[in-house]
Amino acid sequence: MAREMGKGVAVVVGGSVAGLACAHAVAEVGWKAVVLEKAAAPAAGSGGTGAGLGLGAQSMETLARWIPGWGLDAATLPLAVDLNRATDSETKAARTLTRDEGFNFRAAHWGDLHRRLHEALPAAVTVLWGHQFLSFEVSDDDDDDNRGVVATTRVLGTGETVEVAGDLLVAADGCASSIRRHFLPDLKLRYSGYFAWRGVFDFTGKESSDIVTGIRRAYPELGSCLYFDLAYKTHAVLYELPGNRLNWLWYINGPEPELTGSSVTIKVSEAMLARMREEAERVWAPELARLIGETAEPFVNVIYDADPVPRLSWAGGRVALVGDAAHPTTPHGLRSTNMSLLDARALGACLASTPGVSSSRQRALADYEAARMPVVAAQVLHARRLGRLKQGLPVDGDEEAAGFDVRRVATAEEVSQLRQRGMPYFGGAPTSGAG
Ligand SMILES: Cc1cc2nc3c(=O)[nH]c(=O)nc-3n(C[C@H](O)[C@H](O)[C@H](O)COP(=O)(O)OP(=O)(O)OC[C@H]3O[C@@H](n4cnc5c(N)ncnc54)[C@H](O)[C@@H]3O)c2cc1C
Known part of the structure; x- marks a missing residue:
C-alpha cells in the first residue's frame, strides 16, 4: 500500500546550511528528516567556524519562519x-x-546561522553527526516495506556501517558532492x-x-x-x-x-x-x-x-540536489547561502502542494526543478560574470571584452553593471513551480 506524502522521510546528506534548511522545510510540511553529517558535532557558533555572509530579504523572511526571533535580535547587521x-x-x-x-x-x-538553524530543528528531524555518507540505492517500489531510498553511512566514531531508509534522498553535500558526481561524472568545478x-x-x-x-x-x-x-x-x-x-x-x-x-x-x-x-x-x-x-x-x-547542471531531480524523483551540491557558485552575488535557503523553501513548498503517492512525489520534484533551475542557472552565470568584471578579466568568454578598468572614466551603463541589483531575480524568486 502506498503511503501518504505527509508521512515521507527525507534522508538529507550534509548538515550545513542547505541540509539543515531542507530539514526545516520538509518538516514544515509534515515529513520526517534524517540528516547525515560527517562533522562530529555542530559548529561552535559565532566564535568559531566560518566567517561572514549576506542574506537577502527573501532569505530573512524564510529564516524567520524556521528560527524563532531570527532577524529581530542581534544575529544580523x-x-x-x-x-x-x-x-x-x-x-x-x-x-x-x-x-x-x-x-x-x-x-x-556563518557560525551563528548554522547554530541557530540547528537549535531550532523540530522533533521530526534527527541529525546523525559523525556519519559519513558512502553510497545509496533507489528502487521503484513504494510500499510500506520499502521506502525506495537506502543510504549507507559509516559511523566515524566506531567504523561501523549503518543503513538509513527514506522516500527521498536530498543531496546537500556541498560543492564537491559525491551524489552529484554519481549522476554527472563529467561535471567539473571550474x-x-x-x-x-x-x-x-x-x-x-x-x-x-x-x-x-x-x-x-x-x-x-x-x-x-x-x-x-x-x-x-x-x-x-x-x-x-x-x-x-x-x-x-x-x-x-x-x-x-x-x-x-x-x-x-x-x-x-x-x-x-x-x-x-x-x-x-x-x-x-x-x-x-x-x-x-x-x-x-x-x-x-x-x-x-560549475556550469549549471541539466537537472536538479534525479532517479525518478527519488533524489534532489540542493545548495552548493546543485550549483557551486562564485561569491560575488552573495548567492550561495541565499540559493541554499530558497532551494529548501521551494522543495518544502513543492512537497506540500502535491500530497499523495509516488507519482505525486515525482511531480513535486519536477515542480521543484521547474521552480529552481532557471533561477540558479541564471544566478550562477551572473555571479561568474560579475566576478570577472570586478577583477578586470575578459567577460562572456570573449577575450576582447575586457572587464572593468578603474583607470579610465566609465559610463553610467558600465558602473551600473557592478551593482548587486543586476542579479537575476534580485527582488525574489518563485518558491514553487506554480510560481
Ligand atoms: C564549516 C563551514 C563554514 C562555512 N563558512 C562560510 C562562511 O563564513 N561564509 C560563507 O559564505 N559560506 C560559508 N560556508 C559555505 C556555505 O555554507 C555554503 O556556501 C552555502 O551555504 C551552501 O551550503 P551547503 O550546505 O550547500 O554546502 P556546505 O556548506 O559546503 O555543506 C556541505 C556539508 O556536507 C557535508 N558532507 C559532504 N560530504 C559528506 C558525506 N560524504 N557525508 C556526510 N556529510 C558530508 C559537509 O561536511 C558539509 O557540512 C561554510 C561551510 C562550512 C561547511
Missing part, C-alpha cells in the same frame, strides 16, 4: 547600501563608482581565474584603537554598508558583522593554486602572509592594508563554480 568604489593604488585616493541605497541585505556570521585572501578581524576590546578608528574614518558606513573596493585588476570586500567583527575578502588573479584533498582553502605559510601584506600596502589605502595585515589567521580560498 544591516547591509542597506551596496557601494562600489575605485581605489587609485598610486595616490590611495578612493572615488565612488556606484551607490545603491536600496540593497536591503543583512550581514550574519577555476574562476582568481583566489581570495579572507579574514575576520575581531575588535572586541579594541573599539577605540587606532586601527578601528582609522578604518571607520575611511569606511564611515561600516555597520550598514557592503563595501566593494576596486583597484586595477583586483577587488576587495569589507563589511561589519555582529559581535565586533569586520569581514574582508581580497580577490587576486592568478593561475589555479594547487589544492590538497577536496578542500578549496589553502593553509598559508609565513612567507605567503608576508608577501600578501606587502602587496596589500601597495594596492590599498593604508587603513584597509593595516586591517588586512593585522587580522589573525587569514586564509586563502580558491574560487570555483
